[in-house]
Amino acid sequence: MDNRVWVPGTSLLAGPPTPRRARRWLRRVLVAALAGGVVAGLGLMLPEERPHTAVPPPAAGAQAQAQVSTAVTSGVPAALPQLTALIGQQERRVRARPEDARAWAVLGSAYVERADRTADPADYPRAERALRTSLRVRAAANAEALDGLAALALARRDFPTAKEYGEQALKAAPNRWTAYPPLIDAYTGLGDYKAARAALDDLLELHTGAATRPMVMARASAVYRDRGWREDAVAQLTDAAAAADTPVEQAACLTGLGELAWERGDLQDALRHFEAAVRLDPDQRAAQAGRGRTLAALGRTQQAFAAYGAALARYPSPQDAYELGELYEAQGMAAPALAQYAQVKALVRRQVAAGVDEALLIGRFEADHGDPHEAVVRLRAEWERQPGIEVADALGWALHRAGDDKEALAYATAATDTSKGGVRSAPYAFHRGLIEQGLDLSAPARRHLQEALRLNPYFSPLRVPAARAALDALGDPADEAVPGAGG
Template identity: 70%
Template structure:
């Protein structure tokens, strides 16, 4: 049976803060995972005037949802999916009535991007591109709102060169507008330009941002700290972001991030607590259901994990979630259900590619382990040439190993785990890949160290790969200590 995913991608084109209040943060994490914090009133958007007299009536729930959705697309703060859908309807009516309203077109395009990302529906991305380009045509190339939207669209499509281009244009058009910085940080990271990613974060942290957007700034800092291996600082930033969040949807996004960090370090109870808290706050949260199912599987609660995954992939599944579910079935010896999920994965990837998403990384990862490793190598070599980030380095190294090219594979696996080359993130999977490749090259000492390190980072990082790591360590047994290659 041919498992190949044949459709290529079609993309269009600081030091951490002081660790203060640690005890308070621990208490705060527990309280956040246990319930919803009381919300606060949103600040006004730029250009809006305050009511001239005191004491206007508090907005009702529908008005709050509308305001939160508008804040999302103008500030980049997570909002509830129903609010985004309502905002899109209103903006569509507005641009029909006023086709020369550049801001309305920009808000509409950005809302399409956010809804597509949140709902895992790439069909919204071509609509977003048309709306954002119309906004540029109406107002001109110094339209920061449209450029921000195009940068966010490029990131959703995993097109980091385009995101960099639009992000730099947006920053030039509005250097003091904070929303230009996060997409640019992500673009630099995806291109392997970690120096510029950190420098851009420094500039972002130096801006005077309002309370409404400060949690999103802290979340962006957390992502950079995580990539540098500063896990405690990343957790602290995301915890503070969740505490300061002003809506349930925003709080859920940051709590899901805390859950992911807990998962990566192997703290399964903490991960489960945060994923479940995120789901209670926002049932439409996309990362939390799969994270919860992944954690349940690692805890040995297999039936609950399978039910959780099936719920997560029931409608418009993310391809990566289908891959995880298929591998869980495979680890249980259930090859029939695994193949069914892989078939759904191919369908989901085709739909995603039709929306302009570059899925070459995921296709390469799938082909390396479940299809044709040389197909994976060819795709990932081109992806590395175009956008050489750490994820691609790891995937290309593993594909080369699976194709039998271990000498070359070691080069990329080393890049993915070498702090000096940007690979500071503590990933059990990356270190596992490195250890297996070293073992194939008879570098037994480094292989043993790295396989043991992978299991220390997260002893249950993969239902398929953990047994492989343990078996490899048993075969290695006691080996003479060897210096790492860099020494």
């Protein structure tokens, strides 16, 4: 029986999805507005509008700030207090010397990273203004600004734009390693796995320094994870954590190891890594949420509520709020679940207002807790624009929820067929299994539901019971031969 909390007719966003033509028009307007005039939010005038002013003398700790500046533009994570200090320093610098293209690029990149660390999208428009100003000041060979714009596009889930800027950055500085990670993520988000692997191969052939090698290994780990090479992914991240120079870098690697342990259902290992990451870096948001997820799977529900609550109080992420809502729902706590879903809606609206493409999260929410038909409309548009594996899975599931299992199966297969770019994922296998059950394909349905529970017996507090119930309904396999596992 489906006991989920339903919120019919309550879309995360008012109104239908923005048509592609309207989105293109809006983007042109925003770009034109951002390219000239006063830099809003900082009160800064562009170079031709303001006379030159001498840069103030270096403040105490300037050498440390210079190191953080280099880290930010080199793809190495920085501690949140250091980021905040760096942003203040760079804001003062661009006020004093508005023609300093690198200062604008550092400022923009620091905004992007701070937004990622805090889940506060208000930094994204600031980042875009700073990075576009850097390009306006110096358009030629400005790889730092292009890297920053690629990272910003990725943070907003705009893979076509990330690909565009990433390729420009690579052309401007072919031996600069920071151009490759955004390109790898962009190609993956666009479903171009051959290009993603080629970009990783090129990255691994570069002679990167010791300071950046851990982040290169972490990037390789992410690609290996996506391809299902879990042991290779763990080995790369373990080496990266051992080689990390700072607690923040090490915490990022340990968080990744926690995620890998979670995905294979190793709860104790996942919790150990998440808690170690939080001890090293209390601002490691993903580790905080991972800790809540793992505690819930261990049956330590009250501690899980507290962990999620603490994470959301400091870093209100819509994805984390969604997870907490489903945990309440799984515990039969309908009122707190509905309150949490209301928070998800508010947080999604805030993200969208800052230019983030939240079609994937909106589609997932609508499919399970709102209007599945609206989910299909939104996810079809997203698939047309950036046909990655996550979108294939979400669209297939939305079609299933809307009653079209035949079409749903094509997308679910694309998400799970590892021979064609799909991945081995417990939620994806669960979705495919229920779609196949709806089509009376008992043998493959049983196989994929069993695979979901084998990959991670704890993958969702709501969907694990549904998977077990579906398997019970399917019963034991018939005596006739079962087709090969394939896909």
